[in-house]
Amino acid sequence: xxxxxxRTVGRGIIERQSLHQEIVSRLRDxxxxxxxxxxxxxxxxxxxxxLGVSRTPLREALKSLASEGLVELIPGRGAVVxxxxxxxxxxxxxxxxxxxxxxxxxxxxVASDDEIRRVRELxxxxxxxxxxxxxxxxxxxNQQIHTSLVALADNPHLSAFHATxxxxxxxxxxxxxxxxxxxxxxxxxxxxxxxxxxxxxxxxLVAIIGKHLHNAWLRVRDAV
Amino acid sequence: xxxxxxRTVGRGIIERQSLHQEIVSRLRDxxxxxxxxxxxxxxxxxxxxxLGVSRTPLREALKSLASEGLVELIPGRGAVVxxxxxxxxxxxxxxxxxxxxxxxxxxxxVASDDEIRRVRELxxxxxxxxxxxxxxxxxxxNQQIHTSLVALADNPHLSAFHATxxxxxxxxxxxxxxxxxxxxxxxxxxxxxxxxxxxxxxxxLVAIIGKHLHNAWLRVRDAV
DNA sequence: ATTCTGTATTCTGTATACAGGATTATGCGT
DNA sequence: ACGCATAATCCTGTATACAGAATACAGAAT
Numbered sequence: 102x103x104x105x106x107x108r109t110v111g112r113g114i115i116e117r118q119s120l121h122q123e124i125v126s127r128l129r130d131x132x133x134x135x136x137x138x139x140x141x142x143x144x145x146x147x148x149x150x151x152l153g154v155s156r157t158p159l160r161e162a163l164k165s166l167a168s169e170g171l172v173e174l175i176p177g178r179g180a181v182v183x184x185x186x187x188x189x190x191x192x193x194x195x196x197x198x199x200x201x202x203x204x205x206x207x208x209x210x211v212a213s214d215d216e217i218r219r220v221r222e223l224x225x226x227x228x229x230x231x232x233x234x235x236x237x238x239x240x241x242x243n244q245q246i247h248t249s250l251v252a253l254a255d256n257p258h259l260s261a262f263h264a265t266x267x268x269x270x271x272x273x274x275x276x277x278x279x280x281x282x283x284x285x286x287x288x289x290x291x292x293x294x295x296x297x298x299x300x301x302x303x304x305x306l307v308a309i310i311g312k313h314l315h316n317a318w319l320r321v322r323d324a325v
Numbered sequence: 326x327x328x329x330x331x332r333t334v335g336r337g338i339i340e341r342q343s344l345h346q347e348i349v350s351r352l353r354d355x356x357x358x359x360x361x362x363x364x365x366x367x368x369x370x371x372x373x374x375x376l377g378v379s380r381t382p383l384r385e386a387l388k389s390l391a392s393e394g395l396v397e398l399i400p401g402r403g404a405v406v407x408x409x410x411x412x413x414x415x416x417x418x419x420x421x422x423x424x425x426x427x428x429x430x431x432x433x434x435v436a437s438d439d440e441i442r443r444v445r446e447l448x449x450x451x452x453x454x455x456x457x458x459x460x461x462x463x464x465x466x467n468q469q470i471h472t473s474l475v476a477l478a479d480n481p482h483l484s485a486f487h488a489t490x491x492x493x494x495x496x497x498x499x500x501x502x503x504x505x506x507x508x509x510x511x512x513x514x515x516x517x518x519x520x521x522x523x524x525x526x527x528x529x530l531v532a533i534i535g536k537h538l539h540n541a542w543l544r545v546r547d548a549v
Numbered sequence: 550a551t552t553c554t555g556t557a558t559t560c561t562g563t564a565t566a567c568a569g570g571a572t573t574a575t576g577c578g579t
Numbered sequence: 580a581c582g583c584a585t586a587a588t589c590c591t592g593t594a595t596a597c598a599g600a601a602t603a604c605a606g607a608a609t
Binding site: 368369370380384400401402403 | 589590591592
């Protein structure tokens with residue numbers, strides 16, 4: 102395949118982002134969506150050809166993904182899709198909980214009414230998808246709400262760490278939302294979160310977020 | 326220079342770690358120690374020659390450092406040592422505070438007496454350096470104590486995030502410890518931290534750590 | 550039949566080559 | 580002397596080539 106042509110088409114006239122970021126994003130998605138499964142070894146030539154890219158930029162992307170924790174680099178033996186143990190997942194949820202609790206505290210202080218209103222809008226759209234039983238769309242908005250909530254804290258470093266953790270957990274969390282009653286519970290918790298945020302009721306908000314992420318563990322722990 | 330010979334000497338008979346990690350570590354140190362200054366552009370050929378490495382592995386190392394947040398990658402224009410604004414430093418300290426508070430809570434639950442004893446030993450050694458006025462050694466142990474404290478929580482993901490944040494802040498924090506009265510205050514806070522940890526007095530420990538990192542901000546904010 | 554060893558193959562790790570874009574220097578016109 | 584256009588240089592981004600390590604395989608010895 103002629104990689105150059107493919108790339109030109111893919112990026113259009115204006116270069117939207119560097120090829121490096123494009124490869125990283127693509128691989129990240131492939132890992133999150135399970136196209137590349139945990140424990141799977143990533144052969145550079147083969148993978149590069151499937152993306153229409155040579156080994157050099159691919160290897161660079163793999164180094165980035167390793168730093169993000171999605172890929173494990175074994176010296177002399179290449180890259181492997183990282184797999185997480187039960188404890189890993191628990192540890193990550195504990196951590197993401199602390200991050201969102203921090204974000205909640207900061208958000209109640211610094212977020213503008215307008216920003217909060219936008220989260221409410223996302224939430225309402227999510228509820229619509231919930232009521233329509235559209236799991237995929239629900240899930241996507243769910244993630245986006247958590248991201249937006251953290252963004253309200255106006256702390257880019259926090260947002261970045263949260264995003265990488267969320268990426269690691271994405272696959273696992275998706276599995277966890279099985280079952281209508283658990284789904285309903287998660288939805289109710291979100292309802293409370295947005296309500297507390299609108300009232301800027303810090304302690305309630307922190308408490309619910311804590312509960313929400315504790316429950317998230319209960320929801321996923323059997324899946325790992 | 327003949328890079329191969331240099332490398333063989335540097336790594337010895339048994340390969341201790343991959344060259345990639347070696348370059349990353351080396352560059353990280355160079356950035357932290359100010360050999361490469363914030364905002365400085367990193368020319369690949371030049372930098373590679375100074376490390377005895379060609380562009381390919383160097384570029385891979387730069388991608389890793391970019392993911393760690395020590396280097397900024399500008400598409401089409403290469404790598405620059407990242408510089409942090411006042412707000413960046415504040416945001417990072419807020420974040421590291423939340424992480425250490427979380428670590429404190431977990432540590433009080435899960436750490437063994439033996440592990441806590443080892444932190445006490447580090448602390449005593451640090452105090453010796455403090456009393457001897459050995460700033461560099463004091464500083465080194467200071468960092469190590471914070472790292473160990475987080476390690477007590479037995480959450481590798483937390484430890485990893487904490488470590489990258491600490492790396493970003495290392496240079497700035499070192500500057501901040503100027504002045505004997507501020508140094509004394511920091512030392513006293515550490516004293517209290519270890520004491521609370523030994524008693525497994527969670528709330529006191531969290532409070533002191535919070536205070537310690539709030540003060541850390543006061544100590545460094547004029548330096549940035 | 551099994552294990553060990555030597556060989557062949559495959560893959561990683563590093564260096565180099567080449568193309569395109571960015572930056573700097575130069576020269577011309579005003 | 581200053582600004583702009585053009586050319587030269589440098590640097591990045593990507594592909595490819597080569598060396599060495601890891602793995603797989605086959606045959607021999609026990």
